[in-house]
Amino acid sequence: MFPTVDTEDIVQVTSLQRISSVSSDVQNSPENTQNSKQQNNKEITLNMLIKEMVFCIALALTTYGALHNTPTKVSKHPQAVRFFNSDSVVSDWYKGQLSSALAVVNKADISFVMYYAPWDAESQHVRGEFEKAAIILSERVHFAAINCWNPGSECRLHHNKIPSWPILMAYTVNSRGVLYKGPRDAHSIVNFLELVIKPLERVSSTEDLVNLLSICDAVAVGFTPLADTSKYYNIWYTVAIKAREFDTIGEICFAVVTSEELALDLGVETVPNARLMLWNDTLEYISGGAYQSWNESSLLHWVLENFTQPVARVIPMWKKAFSFERYVDGNPILILFTPMNPLYNQLPSYALLREVAMEYYNCNNNKSSQWTTELLKLQQVQRLMYEQKNFIKFCQDFKFKKPIINRNHYYKKEIVSQNNKYPWVNVTQKYQKNKSADFFMKKGLAIAKFMDSSDDESQVVTSLGLLHECNRELPAERAFYDNYEKCLLFEDNFNLDQGKQEDHESIVTTMLPFEGDHLAPENLVQDNVKHFCKLTKFSYEFGPPIVPAKVPNAEDQINVTDINGLSCENNFTLHMLAVDSVTNHHFAESLGIDVSNKKDKTTVVILDSKHESQYVLSEEYSAKSIREFILNFTRKNLKRSLRTHVVDAAHTHYYGSDNNGQIEITNDTIHIIDLTTRSFRKMARTKGVITLVAVCGGACPAHVSRALAAGARLLRACALRVAAARLDARAHDLPWHYTVDRYPAVFVFPAHREGEAGSRSYPADERVSGGGLVSLALRALAAPSHLRVRIALCHTAKGVAKKKTCLYDIKEHLTTLIGRNLKYWRRSEHKELKDALFKRLQHLHRVSLDLSLMHVTDLSDKSIKLKTLLNSLSLLAKNWDIDVSILNTKS
Structure with a gap:
């Protein structure tokens, strides 16, 4: 220590x-x-x-x-300013007054609130779309915006850990907020709020349920009687609203049956109960099983967990996500790119693919095969009828006028609900049967039988016209309102006795006159039509309705390819997806499809990741072409489509050249051309030019580009025509014989070639260099050009020793050529071939003699010996090629 x-x-x-x-x-x-x-x-x-x-x-x-010690000086935050204009329909609480804003929100039936940060770019982008949606729905929804970033504000104090901006929330009366997770454009927002405004469809007959099945991908039906309490109904209503947080486009339709008699007819003995009706099955919510009680969380989890659809609609959210990951499991994927307007009740192009998918997956050994077949035909009829509608013309021709008031005290008119044609009476347990449906059934117009017996689509639509006019949809088309009274009288014919008894009953009512009562049935119809026309006009800003091409001939309609149960005949399953081609066109462009130049911006592509190939539908999208496309892919009769970059894409980032693959050859500079799939084939087949092509997995490394430039410069100095190019293999597909397993790969195409034959590839394990490319190019040259280039390279060599070595190597190479051709001459028994080889040998010996007289000092432009040697090489080049046709002649 x-x-x-x-x-x-x-x-x-x-x-x-x-x-x-x-x-x-x-x-x-x-x-x-x-x-x-x-x-x-x-x-x-x-x-x-x-x-x-x-x-x-x-x-x-x-x-x-x-x-x-004085406190640290901190700069004051800027004073809060309005995010929306003062005259905007959006209530802007730009100072972050959270309690005041929520007090106003709680007074409104439906509210849509945007929590924003004024500096955030996404909030600034959404601001315009949010205001567009507010202009359309301002009469039905209260729109508010709250600045939740302003330091010291009430909103910032309560919500100081928001991960991203903006936050969009929908609020209803006595319910928790519903977070909006869908696309942040005005049309999608309006569609989402329409679903929140009307989350449930009331089912008063079996026909109503069938109509929903013909439109929706799945129907969740809740059987909740209203006799004693509305508790069960309120829970199901909350489930329908909360589901929009996960289903923002309305793929799942929620319906409610409040009549116990109708529930009994549909096979439901105990209420409350719920059913999820899918395209291939019907599931029933079992209380006391895995889900113990009738509550929101259990019901919502049950619906979302069991929801399946034949065609999945993929909606990428403009940020890093894995929307397609769950479908990439080794099986091929079929993707339909088509405009998918969120405000249209039906999308015929998507509906057609859904019919094809149901037919493709409908195996005969499946217990629900018959159910799927009938539903498929029903959806086809619904699609054909929807294609006949012209909503713009209906809105233009519709005359908004006050209803005529009948002053007869003994007159009775039933109040017609907006969501169906059956009266909404207080005693909802009394189920009223649809007499018009029975009438059509008695006349033999059952949908399945009628579709089987009819070959013409127009005949189907015409025969079902009256059924469609009297359909439950409101608003429908002009014909519905023209025949509205006829439809009512049409039903009254089945109940004449009851009508006669009720006509003489005296009605005492305290209802206001129709002119002053804005809730009168006729006024509600007028208001509903006005709102419908407003939405229709707004929806056309996104794009007009897209209808698949019609099958031209009657024979083709009959001979449509049958793919029923085709998925069960193979050891793979074809996943079918649908993507909006308007907002997500960049996905198609990444696959080399310029969807903007396609008819109706609609196309179909099949991606086969297992075989690293893709196939694009070349014909116009129709019921016949899509079925044949799937069948030919299954039978491997399709030709592989080569993916290439879309040059004219307006919104796809691409950092390439703009010369469209044109070959540029100058004496001063070397241009490295960026190729595409099409320009690659053009360059590879260009004769008279030595082409150096580097194929890279993305951007080519710098040393590869330098090697291309150096090799082209050396060969061009030897009086050869040379072009250098590169290609991004991730954006452009090449034919199978050019597919490589390692990048970068370099190909050399000789000047004298037939098509693409004779190309040589650079060794994969060697580093790419200019000298290596020159050596590879020399191997691809004929002997006269090869010798000429090597002499030129000897001229550029520095130092006497290097020039001597270069001349010695050329002499050794020439001796090898003479020995090889002499061996061919000796073995040949064909006279004409032997004479051609003899003439070649004469010129080779002449070149060898001139080369033996060469000295290092003769490697100059003014040397007579060098000129004599070059003349000998020119004569050898003229007599080097042997006519192969002489080999076919008999000696």
Whole structure:
């Protein structure tokens, strides 16, 4: 251990530091020793006092600084300003007054709130779309925006950990907020709010349920009686609203049956209950099983977990996501790119693919095969009828007028609900049967039988016209309102006795006149039509309705390819997806499809990841072409489509050249051309030019580009026509024989070639260099051109020793050529071939003689020996090619 220092040691050290000025005898005297000790003690005491004083002063200064330190200066945040204009229909709480904003929101039936940060780019983008939606729905929905970033504001204090902006929430009366997770454009927002406004469809007959099945991908039906309490109905209503947080486009239709008699007819014995009716099955919610009670969380989880659809609609959310990941499982994927307007009740192009998918997946050994077949035909009829509608013309021709008031005191008119044609009476358990449906059934117009017996689509639509006019949809088309009274009288014919008895009953009512009562049935119809026309006009801003092409001939309609149960005949399953081609056109462009130039912006592509290939529908999208496309793919009769970059894409980032693959050859600079799939084939087949092509997996590395430029410059210095190019294999597909397993790969195409034959590839394990490319190009040249290039390279060599070595290598190469051709001449038994080889040997010996006379000093442009050698090489080039046709002649 180290020795410690105590006070005695300190004293000893201090005494040794004194300067001795007397003799040793004086110093050792007792008197002097006593004086020195006293003086040393005084010095120690003085030093200690000085140290204590310094310590006290430092402590005082530190304490003073700590007590009187000024707070850190922080710049004030800018004063909050309006995010929306003062005259906007959106209530802008730009100071973050959360409680005041929510107080107004709670008073409205439906509210849509945007929590934003004014500096956020996404909030600034959504602002315009949010205001567009507010203009359309301002009469039915309260729109509000709250600045939740303003420091010190109420909203910031309550919500200070928002991960991203903006947050869009929909609020209904006495319900929690529903977070909007869908696309943030005005049309999608309006569609979402329409679903929130009307989350449930009331089912009063089996025909209503069938109509929903013909439109929706799935129907969730809740059987909730209203006799004793509305508790079960309220829970199902909340489930329908909460489901929109996960289903923003309305793929699942929620319906409710409040009549116990109708529930009994539909096979439901105990209520409350729920059913999920899918395209291939019907599931029933079992209370007491895995889901113990009738509550929101259990019901919502049950619906979302069991929901399936034949065609999945993929909606990418403009951020890093994995929308397609669950479908990439080794099986091929069929993707339909088509405009999918969220405001249209039906999408015929999507509906057609859904019919095809149901037919493709409908195996005969399936128990629900018959159910799927009938539903498929029903959906086909619904699609054909929808294609006949012209909503714009209906809105233009519709005359908004006040209804005529019948002053007869004994007149009774039933109040017609907006969501169906059956009266909404207080006693909902009394189920009223649809007499018109029975009438059509008796006349033999059952949908399945009628579709089987009819070959013409127009005949189907015409025969079902009256059924469609009297359909439950409101608003429908002009014909519905023209025949509205006829439809009512049509039903009254089945209940004449009851009508006669009721006509004489005196009705005492406190209802307001129709002119002053805005809730009167006729006024509600007028208001509903106005709102419908407003939405229709707004929906056309997204794009007009898209209808698949009609099958031209009657024979083709009959001979449509049958793919029923085709999925069960193979060991793979074809996943079918649908993507909006308007907002997500960049996905199609990444696949090399310029969807903007396709008819109706609609196309179909099949991606086969297992075989690394894709197939694009070449014909117009129709019921016949899509079925044949799927069948030919299954039977492997399709030709692979080569994916290439869409040059004219307006919104796809691409950092390539703009020369469209044109070959540029100049003497001063080397242009490396960026190729596409099409320009690659053109360049590979160009004769008279040595082509150096680098195929890279993305952008080519710098050393590859330098090697291309250096190799092209060396070959061009030898009086050869050379072109250098590169291709991004991730954006452009090549034919199978050019597929490589490692990037970068370099191909050399010789000047004299037939098509693409004769190309050579650079060794995959070697680093790409200019000299290596020149060597590879020399191997692809004929002997006369090869010798000429090597002589030119000897001329550019530096140093006498290198030039001697270069000439020696050329002589050795020429000797090898003479020996090889002499061997061919000796083995040949064909006279004409032997004569051609003999003439070639004569010219080779002439070149060998001229080369043997060459010296290092003769490698100059003015050398006569060099000119003589080049002339000999020219004669050899003229006699080098042998006519192959002489081999076919008999000697």
